[in-house]
Amino acid sequence: xxxxxDVFQAIxxxxxxxxxxxxxxxxxxxxxxxxxxxxxxQTISKHIQILTECQLLKQEQVGREIYYHLNSKKMKExxxxxxxxxxxxxxxxxxxxxxxxxxxxx
Amino acid sequence: xxxxxxIDAQEGKQDLVIIREFDLPLELLFKAYTLSxxxxxxxxxxxxxLENKKHGGYQFETTDPKGNxxxxxxxxxxxxxxxxxxxxxxxxxxxxxxxxxxxxxEKLSDDTSKLTIRSMYExxxxxxxxxxxxxxxxxxxxxxxxxxxxxxxx
Numbered sequence: 205x206x207x208x209x210d211v212f213q214a215i216x217x218x219x220x221x222x223x224x225x226x227x228x229x230x231x232x233x234x235x236x237x238x239x240x241x242x243x244x245x246q247t248i249s250k251h252i253q254i255l256t257e258c259q260l261l262k263q264e265q266v267g268r269e270i271y272y273h274l275n276s277k278k279m280k281e282x283x284x285x286x287x288x289x290x291x292x293x294x295x296x297x298x299x300x301x302x303x304x305x306x307x308x309x310x
Numbered sequence: 311x312x313x314x315x316x317i318d319a320q321e322g323k324q325d326l327v328i329i330r331e332f333d334l335p336l337e338l339l340f341k342a343y344t345l346s347x348x349x350x351x352x353x354x355x356x357x358x359x360l361e362n363k364k365h366g367g368y369q370f371e372t373t374d375p376k377g378n379x380x381x382x383x384x385x386x387x388x389x390x391x392x393x394x395x396x397x398x399x400x401x402x403x404x405x406x407x408x409x410x411x412x413x414x415x416e417k418l419s420d421d422t423s424k425l426t427i428r429s430m431y432e433x434x435x436x437x438x439x440x441x442x443x444x445x446x447x448x449x450x451x452x453x454x455x456x457x458x459x460x461x462x463x464x
Contacts, residue, residue: 228442229405276442289441294315297330297425300352304338307348 211278214258219243220251224260224274231264231271319441324434326441328427336417339425340392343413363389368397384411399429406440407432 214220223237238248252272255261259278264271319326332339342348346357355370358381369383384398395413412428431437 229439274442276438279442290313290315290317293317293328293330294313296352296354297315297332300339300342301332301334303348303351304332304334304342307341308334308338 211258211260214254214260217251219248220255223248223251223255224279227261227272228274231273233269233271237272319437322434324432324437325428325430326437328429329424331418331422331424333421334423335421336392336415336423339423340415343395343415359383361386384408404443405436406443407436 215224219241222240226232226237226240234249234252235245237252238245241248252261256263256272259275262273262275264273315328315330317326317328334342342352344360344362346360349355349360349370350357353370353372355372358369358371360366360368363386366386366389367384368386369381371379371381373379381402383400383402386395386397388394388396393415395411395415397411397413399409399411400407409432410430412426414426414428416424416426418424431440
């Protein structure tokens, strides 16, 4: 029986997060993805399968090859795509503010 | 918690706008962008080079917890004290290309000020790649936090 996968289960694994980071920059074949890891090809295929099942990856057939893309729509469901970026800047600016407040009172 | 920073990135466009109001007089906000020792503190970077003038340049370097170093640099196209910095920005060895940045500093009251950063990418694709990169980093951070919480529950 195939267990239903959810995205959170999918991103809980560091190898799968590394795969997501790779295909984020460009669509890749399973072979090209596997080349980036020391693990067996089958292990990587399994990870790709899990990511595809929970729709974080999309398949595209080009000739005889299958390419994997990042499914940004699904990723957005996991994290609002601007929120980490906004949070990073907000924390930075908070720091700027507190540093300059101290600087003022010097 | 309400964030004081707003980021606007419209679909299909190649720019993004970051807006933040500060509880600081304009002069202090501007100083935070021009004094190396202050930049190093709030950006968490090393300032390798910073020439605050028209036709100047800058180069910063950050180190992640694993010791990997990342550099970014740019040319300062125009520099108007307490008003505006126009510069380029490039993350070295990353596929995001060069951005043109307009940093506008405004006085709101004697004690408050506003910064608007408009960042233009060469293409909309590059902008989205940079945002996606932030997104996967966000996932990593969210996951680490989750792990910490779970760990503390044990």
